[in-house]
Amino acid sequence: MKHRSQLGWSIVATASACVLAALWVFPLLWALSTALRPELETVSATFHWLPRSWTLDAFAKTLGAGNLPRWLFNSALVALLVTLVTMAISLMAAYAFSQLRFRGRSALFGIAMLAFLLPFEALLVPLFRTMNALGLINSYAGLVLPQVVSPVVIYVFKQFFDAVPADFREAALMDGAGPLRVLWSVYLPISGNIVWAMAIVTFIGAWNNFLWPFIIVTSNDMMTIPLGLTQTYDAFGVRYAQLMAAALLGALPVALAYVVFQRRVTQGFLATSGLKG
């Protein structure tokens, strides 16, 4: 009896794992299967799961026409800048919050953590007005700056620094090193893992950010991938092979980053949710 129900459970589990995995992989495979056909086949009256004649036409056309290469470049530049600036700002702030003694420390930290509560979305209107007043609409600075405010990164780094034994810092201070030097040569080398994890997660987040570029960019040349891909009907028309090729090309960099750094990405996203992996 008992054995029978055990077996039943494991059949149910195996079946659901297979079905769910298939369902989750299918849309991407279907996009690939579409992108590898000639355009005519996507509107043909007979349905085929696989291309009848395989071709890289759609990929070539997508990269040749429209602004896709430019959007990829913009995304890479913006995501890189956001990541570098966020890491620098957050490491310094987290070190100060964690290791230095100064007046108003808890109050300031509390205010910074308020950002957890207020949705960024609710700030869009005044943020746009500010950027407009600063003349930063349709600029890289305008795209990057609001994205570098990331209290969650500061929180994660601070927690990490809090756990570092005090002797580390004292030894360095004895040698007369300044705080920036201590941060750079004592704390940074031991926090490599968590810095990498947060950097990759910040990069993916900035690469994927849709809402802010959507607000701040109107010129096609300044668009990033998530925004540009919503303009593809204008760029390529309703040509599904090309649209799927564009979607896959836009997905490729982050998908690769995930596959290569799977462990770090996992660790980073978990840290941002307040849990440890």
Added chain:
Amino acid sequence: MFKRAANTELARSAPPMAGRAEGLPAALLLAPFVLVFLLFFLGPAVQTLWLSLTESSLTRTSAFVGLANYATLVQDEAFWASLGHTFYFSLLTVIPLTVLGLVMALLVHRFVRASSWLQGAFFLPYVLPISVMTLIADWMLQPSSGVINHIVGGQRAWLADVDWAMPMVAIGTIWWTVGFNMLMLLAGLRNIPAELYEAAALDGARGFTLFRAITWPALRPVVGTALLLQLIASLKIFGQTYILTTGGPFNTTRVTLHYMYETAFTQSDAGYAAAIAMAFMAVVIALSLLQLWLGRSWRRMRAGREA
């Protein structure tokens, strides 16, 4: 998470070398963060409140009008409708995303040898840009040559259908974001000490009994956190509906942030949009607190019953 951030951590990390003032280095290290925080976060937050009390366009403020924007808002049917659509989307996503995330986490946890493949399959969509999801969804749901209509038969225009548009946006969102919940819950599962299972197994517990006696109680706080984060994320729906349906058909998928966006950027009524933003913020915070409170009183009730 919020509470922990706000108080307990600070007391613990008393810095070494007490008495030595480090105000200057602290100020230098904090200056860049404080600057961007003021300019791009706190400033706009205060400005949202101020703008909501004025009559303003996207570029200039013309008059202080007190609570007039809020008086309009209370009677604005389009606003309440958009809030209703936001809640409907949350209803369609919060619990399914959490339950499915849990099922996936249990499967990844169980099939040890296939776990990194399974985890990859479930998590990959989460790292993709939103428009990759919407482009693929739009193609799959295409009325005449979409694969969904090929499977179910017929020529339904899913995204232009009053009954189907929002559920389809919800399904697209579930595919795109469930990986994050799976990951959180998987971490929760992996944190449960193996000894607990061994002890229960010695007592003869198997299968579902094991889940109910060990897994579920240990995982409940993580499920609570996942639900809360998911609720906040779902209430902030905007991009998926904006790209897939532009709020249609007949505004049935126009959510609150979309309404705010239209008010600000197509009507150039920044004052009123700020009032919508304030109301939205209030709803998000109120519902988060309500959920925290419900979770806590539920735990207390259970604890009372078990005692």
